Every structure is written in C-alpha cells, then in structure tokens.
Amino acid sequence: LSGAIAMTIVIFVANIPTGVLYLLMFAIGFASSGQTLSFALIKDNNSPYTNSAANGFSNMAIVAGGLLFQPLVGRILDMHWQGLIRAGVHVYSLHGYQMALLMLPICYFIAVLIGVFFIKETRCIAVWQEQNIG
Numbered sequence: 001l002s003g004a005i006a007m008t009i010v011i012f013v014a015n016i017p018t019g020v021l022y023l024l025m026f027a028i029g030f031a032s033s034g035q036t037l038s039f040a041l042i043k044d045n046n047s048p049y050t051n052s053a054a055n056g057f058s059n060m061a062i063v064a065g066g067l068l069f070q071p072l073v074g075r076i077l078d079m080h081w082q083g084l085i086r087a088g089v090h091v092y093s094l095h096g097y098q099m100a101l102l103m104l105p106i107c108y109f110i111a112v113l114i115g116v117f118f119i120k121e122t123r124c125i126a127v128w129q130e131q132n133i134g
Helices: 002-012 018-045 051-079 094-101 103-117 127-132
Strands: none
Touching (some): 002 103, 018 051
C-alpha cells in the first residue's frame, strides 16, 4: 500500500522537492522488495518436486510484466499524443505520462488485494505437506 501511495504522489503531484522525491522513491523500492517473498511463498506451497518449475514460472511472470507493460505505456502515450514533434522526436504531455503511468499504482493496489485476500500466512510450514497428509 505504501508503494501505491508513493507512486501515485510521484505521478500526480507537481514540483515535489528533491528530498521528498528521494524518500518517495525509496518507499517505492522498499515496497517493491516484497516481491522477493514470492519465492518463500512458492517454497511453502509446492512440493520439492515442483518447486523449481514454480520458481521458474514466477521468474517468467516477472519478466513478462516488462514485456507487456513497456509497449502498453507506449500505446497509452501515443493515444494522448497531441502531434507535437521536436527535432524528429515525439513530445508527450504531462497528462499523457500520468495516464500511461497510472497502471503502476493500479498494479500495486491489485497486489495489495491479492496479498490481503488470497495469500495465507504459513508460518514457514510447508502447506503442501498438510494437503497431502490423508
């Protein structure tokens, strides 16, 4: 949630003092570090026989995020482009960037919802063992 709030402030608040911007960027990075917990979650919810495949799928999904979102940001920027070109380069408005980057806090909010409603704390106990015990 802190990442979503910090990202929203960075995207929509103008003239943020440099020191405050540093703190907001730190908050975004700190909030993003929670992604590393997915590897522990995978370990607790998969047998040793499928753990590597599950980790590979997770890594693929992380990389696929960049694969999908970079062109999407470009498409949204192009949708809001007003036709201005300088030195052969498209010039986009602040509003265009705000609309294109709005997906970042939205993804944070989706992650919060998934984390709160769909992920259960395992207390470092392999859940797959409990499910397989008759």
